[in-house]
Amino acid sequence: MKKIFKFKLMDRHKRILALIKENKFRLLFAMAFMLLVGASTGAVAFMIKPILDDIFFNQDQRMLKLIPIAVIIIYLIRGAAEYGHSYLMNYVGQNVIKKLRDELYANISDLPLSFFYREKTGRLMSRVTNDVSIVKGMVSTAVTGALRDCFTIVSLTFVIFYRDWQLASYALVILPVAFYPVYLFGQRVRKVSTGCQECIADLNSFLHETFSGNKIVKAFGMENYEKKRFYDKTQSLFKIEMSQVVAKSLSSPVMEILGGLGIGFIVWYGGHRVISGTSTAGTFFSFMAGVLMLYEPVKKLAKLNNNIQEGMAAADRIFDIIEYESDIKEEKNPVHMTRGPHTVRFENVYFRYEDDWILRDINLRVNSGEIIALVGMSGGGKTSLVNLIPRFYDATEGTISIDGIDIRKLSIASLRDQIAIVTQEPILFNDTIRNNIAYGNRNATGKDIFQAAKAAYAYDFVMNFPKGFDTTLGELGSRLSGGEKQRICIARALLKDAPVLILDEATSALDTESEMLVQKALENLMKGRTTFVIAHRLSTIAYANRIIVLVNGKIVEEGQPHELMQTQGEYYKLVQMQFKK
Numbered sequence: 001m002k003k004i005f006k007f008k009l010m011d012r013h014k015r016i017l018a019l020i021k022e023n024k025f026r027l028l029f030a031m032a033f034m035l036l037v038g039a040s041t042g043a044v045a046f047m048i049k050p051i052l053d054d055i056f057f058n059q060d061q062r063m064l065k066l067i068p069i070a071v072i073i074i075y076l077i078r079g080a081a082e083y084g085h086s087y088l089m090n091y092v093g094q095n096v097i098k099k100l101r102d103e104l105y106a107n108i109s110d111l112p113l114s115f116f117y118r119e120k121t122g123r124l125m126s127r128v129t130n131d132v133s134i135v136k137g138m139v140s141t142a143v144t145g146a147l148r149d150c151f152t153i154v155s156l157t158f159v160i161f162y163r164d165w166q167l168a169s170y171a172l173v174i175l176p177v178a179f180y181p182v183y184l185f186g187q188r189v190r191k192v193s194t195g196c197q198e199c200i201a202d203l204n205s206f207l208h209e210t211f212s213g214n215k216i217v218k219a220f221g222m223e224n225y226e227k228k229r230f231y232d233k234t235q236s237l238f239k240i241e242m243s244q245v246v247a248k249s250l251s252s253p254v255m256e257i258l259g260g261l262g263i264g265f266i267v268w269y270g271g272h273r274v275i276s277g278t279s280t281a282g283t284f285f286s287f288m289a290g291v292l293m294l295y296e297p298v299k300k301l302a303k304l305n306n307n308i309q310e311g312m313a314a315a316d317r318i319f320d321i322i323e324y325e326s327d328i329k330e331e332k333n334p335v336h337m338t339r340g341p342h343t344v345r346f347e348n349v350y351f352r353y354e355d356d357w358i359l360r361d362i363n364l365r366v367n368s369g370e371i372i373a374l375v376g377m378s379g380g381g382k383t384s385l386v387n388l389i390p391r392f393y394d395a396t397e398g399t400i401s402i403d404g405i406d407i408r409k410l411s412i413a414s415l416r417d418q419i420a421i422v423t424q425e426p427i428l429f430n431d432t433i434r435n436n437i438a439y440g441n442r443n444a445t446g447k448d449i450f451q452a453a454k455a456a457y458a459y460d461f462v463m464n465f466p467k468g469f470d471t472t473l474g475e476l477g478s479r480l481s482g483g484e485k486q487r488i489c490i491a492r493a494l495l496k497d498a499p500v501l502i503l504d505e506a507t508s509a510l511d512t513e514s515e516m517l518v519q520k521a522l523e524n525l526m527k528g529r530t531t532f533v534i535a536h537r538l539s540t541i542a543y544a545n546r547i548i549v550l551v552n553g554k555i556v557e558e559g560q561p562h563e564l565m566q567t568q569g570e571y572y573k574l575v576q577m578q579f580k581k
């Protein structure tokens, strides 16, 4: 059990420790301040004896002047040291958290698409915001506060031993007894904390879904249903938080009761010694003050265990993601694909997401300058097929090659650099229209951006906005109509000007007239490029060199449009059906 804990600490949390170590000079200064805080606390307890014995009992005039000044100086030093310590330690904590967040975000961004489909957005957000904050609790309050408390305990222990070593020895016997229940509560806190954070992650994902999908909630009159679901979730969170509160709050009273026993004993035994004349009242009160002042840092140390347990649980969830291995891997020395016309080839490609085959035995060669249209029923696997080209997913079997090189041998960045995509759902970011069009192409000039927008028939409607191309989009471009969003996505792909072009239902949301116009721009763009077009509206692919009909993941027909019309197969049937409509 201990071994696993140690192994984990070494293996997983050593990265956190490494991050903490980067701040070693700050830590050294903070430690110096901590020593001062500890020493001054001890000094306060120490001063009780001269105050009582010299001022009150002996009525020493000199001491009456000196001691108050000493007390003020001690508190001044203590205050300054507290501030320095707190500032530096929080600096270290915040700094570690920033780096941890950055690393987490960088890792999440690099994970394959399949990961994002599996994990809910809200849960991932919860990892980056909530869990990281909990780790901060561990680093800046726990780990660092612990050192200060330890110093304080050491200095106070010194004082009480100096004042009365026999009594101090008795008092120390109680400590381990007090710590055992605290250890047990810590274990429980860690367990409950995991449940609690999972619950919060779940809540976040629920909020994300129902806020971004609020239109559907309203359209289907599901407000009350969602409210009820939310109440249920907050109820489970409430319950779990309360069991955490129980575990956390029980550790204090348990210690307090044990502490009370100890103090009762000290009063009885110490009082006895003062009355019998073996000790002075000053010694007794100085000792007593030391013990009482010990209580606070010891209590904090006990809570520290709770913080560490919570932090470790959160760190585990964070490292689960940081250490998640992407299944889309790059070779050690990948081939860098240079720009130019490319031939894309699928050889015996099979693909599945989970159990069922989505694509079966795909053999396809698309030369540069060729326009391939993929048609077929919804769910037939068209989007899945084109997703394999930029390696959003890897083929389960078979190979896909560009210019004869297996795409798994290419550097992923250089591969994706060759491809411009208009995806089936238009995805835009909450940024200006200008930046959305120039996405991935930061060097584009204003003129390039205008040209791309003009070709995609986006220029006019954008210029109608008061701020034109500097208008920012609401979340997910919700201020734009479906067709407007599509046109911005097309402009973005046009600006990328890549040799391989993938258009997945790129113009499906446009009216017939705009579609015809955008189509012309696209046709111009397709010249000399390797193009994959997916379209349900068959009239829009009349210009394709070759049509591939995909049914249940298999290519059932292939040929030029007029040939396919003559053979009167699947394509013919699709055309007939649309024509009848």
Ligand SMILES: Nc1ncnc2c1ncn2[C@@H]1O[C@H](COP(=O)(O)OP(=O)(O)OP(=O)(O)O)[C@@H](O)[C@H]1O
Residues within 6 Å of the ligand: 117, 353, 354, 358, 376, 377, 378, 379, 380, 381, 382, 383, 384, 385, 424
């Ligand atoms: N991320 C995914 N995980 C699991 N299954 C998926 C995923 N994406 C798609 N599928 C499944 O793969 C099959 C093919 O989907 P795909 O999106 O490729 O079809 P499509 O031909 O593009 O359909 P449409 O014309 O409706 O866009 C469908 O049955 C779909 O449910």
Ligand SMILES: [Mg+2]
Residues within 6 Å of the ligand: 382, 383, 384, 424, 504
């Ligand atoms: Mg699709």
